[in-house]
Amino acid sequence: MTGIEGNAARHRRPLRADAQRNEDRLLETAAAVFAREGAGASVKDIAREAGVGVGTLYRRFPSRELLVEAVYRQEVRRLCEAAPHLAATLPPVDALRTWMERFIDFMAAKGGMADALRVVLTDDSERLQTRGLLAEAIDHLLSSGEGRPAARPEADAQDVLMALGGISLMALGEDRRDLATRLIDLLLRGVVRS
Amino acid sequence: MTGIEGNAARHRRPLRADAQRNEDRLLETAAAVFAREGAGASVKDIAREAGVGVGTLYRRFPSRELLVEAVYRQEVRRLCEAAPHLAATLPPVDALRTWMERFIDFMAAKGGMADALRVVLTDDSERLQTRGLLAEAIDHLLSSGEGRPAARPEADAQDVLMALGGISLMALGEDRRDLATRLIDLLLRGVVRS
């Protein structure tokens, strides 16, 4: 479980040995702390528990949200990879709806991911692979269904992702699961082929 | 311009004289500072410039967002009051779309209102009159149009408000006005009578 491999290291000179060690340790620790205390845990705590200074943490993860993103990147990837299977198994609209509800549940399960989500969907810097992953998954769901795409042709995966993000931001709280469901229905009504 | 009259004071013993004076001064100062530096200005600055301690500010406005809400309540009210006129003047869907775009533009114009907006739409405590105002305006637009309501009967003003809030949260940034427009279209397609 040491070292989120698929790193963005692809086109970046390899890290110095100590730096790499610290990065691994930070991700490891952050994952543990988030799991234990929710994604709201303090950055300072994580740094201390990982045995490094905050400066070190910040050089690798320039903001709290980026750390969160890095920690959950794996799980989001898994979520996205499930899209093709859904698309192949269920009727188009149901596949889309199901995937969206899974997305909401995932976000809700992490607690306090709202800010991180906003950053991931809003910030257009490179290194935020997560956003592309999500858009790709949605694109898959929109265009699936043999010969009868689920969505109106103009419906754009990026836009749908943004809309879903907006819904998450509003409906991520405690007793809001039903609100999320209703808003997803609303969104689908606008997206789906009439 | 001293003393937002329509206060929630309705069923609250009147404030002590000095307290009322401070509240007025705070609102006045906050409005000025927000206008000068955007809604991101620091609470401490506002308190200092109003000549009171932060403690005083916080007793009256228990969080930064609530202060923002109070400062802009008037303008939001005005926005909402424009709804009936739009409803009477334009075809139902156009009225709704126009109002929504005004809403977005208003939020964008204030800069850094995103957090305040989330609180206003999300927090269900009393004293947040703004939310009710907005829902009412939307309700008006949804059910207007002589004999031919704009919206599908199940469309709920609260839900539409939440969706619009979500859109705002995602599309409030710099070059995002067009995203907002597209998302509003998407939303309308789900809301409007087919």
Add this chain to the structure above:
DNA sequence: ACGGTAAGCGGAACCGGTTCCGGTTGCAAG
């Protein structure tokens, strides 16, 4: 007028995120 007290006041202290910078060190060239 007077006194008691609830309401109010100010600001020091706390907390979490973020930045900065003087000192350290992996590593590669000589």
Add this chain to the structure above:
DNA sequence: CTTGCAACCGGAACCGGTTCCGCTTACCGT
């Protein structure tokens, strides 16, 4: 094996929001 230096490190310092608490005061009843 040195040595030069870019990359790194740690943590003190800063900043903004929020809480806490000892002191003050407006106001009501007498």
